[in-house]
Amino acid sequence: MACARPHHLLFLFLLLFLLPFSIVARTNGTVDVGTSITANNKDTPWLSPSGVFAFGFKPLEEKSLFLLSIWYHEIPDQTIVWYGYDGVPVSIGSKLGLTVDRGLVLSDPQGNELWKSQPILDNVAYGFMNDTGNFVVVRSDSVNLWESFKNPTDTMLPTQIMESGGVINSRLSETNFSQGDITSNFAYDAYYSFNSGYQVIFDNTGFMYILTRNNQRFDLTTRSMLFPTTENFHRATLNFDGVFTQYYHPKTFDNGTKWTPIWSQPDNICVDIRGTEGSGACGFNSICKLNDYKRPDCKCPRGYSLLDGNNTYGSCKPNFAQGCLENDINSAEDINDFETLIDTDWPTSDYEQLVPATETQCKRSCINDCFCAVAILRGDSYWKKKLPLSNGRDDSVVNGQAFMKFKKSNLSLL
Numbered sequence: 001m002a003c004a005r006p007h008h009l010l011f012l013f014l015l016l017f018l019l020p021f022s023i024v025a026r027t028n029g030t031v032d033v034g035t036s037i038t039a040n041n042k043d044t045p046w047l048s049p050s051g052v053f054a055f056g057f058k059p060l061e062e063k064s065l066f067l068l069s070i071w072y073h074e075i076p077d078q079t080i081v082w083y084g085y086d087g088v089p090v091s092i093g094s095k096l097g098l099t100v101d102r103g104l105v106l107s108d109p110q111g112n113e114l115w116k117s118q119p120i121l122d123n124v125a126y127g128f129m130n131d132t133g134n135f136v137v138v139r140s141d142s143v144n145l146w147e148s149f150k151n152p153t154d155t156m157l158p159t160q161i162m163e164s165g166g167v168i169n170s171r172l173s174e175t176n177f178s179q180g181d182i183t184s185n186f187a188y189d190a191y192y193s194f195n196s197g198y199q200v201i202f203d204n205t206g207f208m209y210i211l212t213r214n215n216q217r218f219d220l221t222t223r224s225m226l227f228p229t230t231e232n233f234h235r236a237t238l239n240f241d242g243v244f245t246q247y248y249h250p251k252t253f254d255n256g257t258k259w260t261p262i263w264s265q266p267d268n269i270c271v272d273i274r275g276t277e278g279s280g281a282c283g284f285n286s287i288c289k290l291n292d293y294k295r296p297d298c299k300c301p302r303g304y305s306l307l308d309g310n311n312t313y314g315s316c317k318p319n320f321a322q323g324c325l326e327n328d329i330n331s332a333e334d335i336n337d338f339e340t341l342i343d344t345d346w347p348t349s350d351y352e353q354l355v356p357a358t359e360t361q362c363k364r365s366c367i368n369d370c371f372c373a374v375a376i377l378r379g380d381s382y383w384k385k386k387l388p389l390s391n392g393r394d395d396s397v398v399n400g401q402a403f404m405k406f407k408k409s410n411l412s413l414l
């Protein structure tokens with residue numbers, strides 16, 4: 001370790017040397033009333049004093065579209081931590097201004113107002129992009145009239161507190177910041193354990209906990225998960241798939257450094273979500289499998305394909321007509337086949353159970369039952385399931401096999 005020291009000193013040295021110059025190029029975080037920035041790839045965003053956070057228009061992948069947002073400015077990812085105007089992208093030439101009577105105002109290239117920081121009825125003195133990631137609109141007597149921290153989107157940052165009744169919403173997908181119908185339900189599901197809380201607190205040392213009304217504290221981050229905020233950036237994001245995750249990112253990084261998950265809630269969304277209504281973590285007829293980042297991957301079983309080809313988290317439709325026509329019944333064993341899936345189940349779609357049963361009995365019973373979509377065998381018990389299948393998961397906790405029925409050809413459609 002001794003050899004690490006000279007590098008450390010060199011780093012400090014460089015830092016001391018470079019710092020004064022970079023600060024000159026930056027603002028002090030204050031945004032004067034009357035100032036505005038335009039979505040055009042040229043205007044500098046409003047930076048926090050240290051330059052860690054920026055507020056402005058972030059160009060989206062689709063050229064000439066921008067998202068009004070706050071992001072981690074220094075890291076290669078430039079991770080978005082807040083967005084305005086409900087996540088709707090705006091076109092090139094749109095403008096964000098700080099006004100004395102309406103606070104922050106977003107307008108389109110023609111000058112029509114799209115969004116503003118509400119409610120602001122008082123005289124605004126200035127805005128401030130804090131190094132915490134909180135943008136505040138301040139009155140002359142230093143009262144904060146509006147704060148991005150009090151209007152969270154999908155992310156919480158250290159020093160941010162979510163009051164009882166506060167909501168954070170997931171975006172629709174990794175790149176679509178609109179709030180989704182399906183995913184927001186899900187967000188609700190994933191959020192169940194926070195509902196009983198009074199406040200969700202993300203403290204300045206990087207710990208998150210829930211405070212109840214009678215001052216009981218439930219730790220979300222435990223002591224063994226120490227990644228000090230002096231050396232790491234932090235964020236907690238409700239991902240579009242419904243997983244709420246706290247991440248850290250070292251402040252000194254190289255090209256490959258990424259956000260690393262500290263904990264997730266629920267721990268395993270594929271098996272922890274099990275509503276009687278809704279499709280579960282993935283769409284109907286889909287199968288959820290937790291990946292290495294503790295996030296769900298969804299896939300359609302054989303004989304099924306995505307209803308919306310662009311939404312891999314969506315529902316799967318059978319590529320064949322499931323039915324009880326004469327042909328389906330008389331030649332069931334000729335036209336149908338099974339795919340065997342280990343440790344796969346859709347626990348909420350049962351309509352019949354047989355005990356005891358063998359694999360052969362199980363398959364024969366399902367193939368000759370035109371209502372049967374899949375047969376599950378666990379030990380000597382067998383369940384028949386009907387469409388649409390929900391809460392599908394591929395996980396070792398299932399400890400059983402699924403025999404997924406599919407039609408060998410599409411002939412019976414005729």
Ligand SMILES: *[C@@H]1O[C@H](CO)[C@@H](O)[C@H](O)[C@H]1NC(C)=O
Nearest residue numbers: 027028029030031032126128
């Ligand atoms: C920031 O700089 C502006 C001038 O650019 C000045 O008016 C303001 O007082 C400064 N604010 C702080 C907190 O230093």
Ligand SMILES: *[C@@H]1O[C@H](CO)[C@@H](O)[C@H](O)[C@H]1NC(C)=O
Nearest residue numbers: 128130131132134136144159
């Ligand atoms: C910036 O955030 C820190 C920590 O929450 C707070 O102490 C400080 O007052 C904030 N600055 C402004 C100008 O709001």
Ligand SMILES: *[C@@H]1O[C@H](CO)[C@@H](O)[C@H](O)[C@H]1NC(C)=O
Nearest residue numbers: 089172175176177178179180
């Ligand atoms: C995001 O999804 C919404 C809802 O499906 C859709 O109306 C909107 O066009 C999408 N936005 C983008 C930028 O794709």
Ligand SMILES: *[C@@H]1O[C@H](CO)[C@@H](O)[C@H](O)[C@H]1NC(C)=O
Nearest residue numbers: 075076077253254255256257
């Ligand atoms: C960083 O990685 C990208 C690809 O991920 C590569 O194009 C770029 O050259 C790398 N930069 C440095 C400084 O290594």
Ligand SMILES: *[C@@H]1O[C@H](CO)[C@@H](O)[C@H](O)[C@H]1NC(C)=O
Nearest residue numbers: 305306307308309310311312
């Ligand atoms: C995906 O979306 C694009 C643009 O909205 C559309 O052109 C394309 O057909 C879609 N692909 C599928 C497989 O649905």
Ligand SMILES: *[C@@H]1O[C@H](CO)[C@@H](O)[C@H](O)[C@H]1NC(C)=O
Nearest residue numbers: 305319320407408409410411
């Ligand atoms: C059955 O139909 C699906 C989609 O309609 C197609 O992808 C598949 O190739 C067809 N299979 C056969 C055996 O014709």
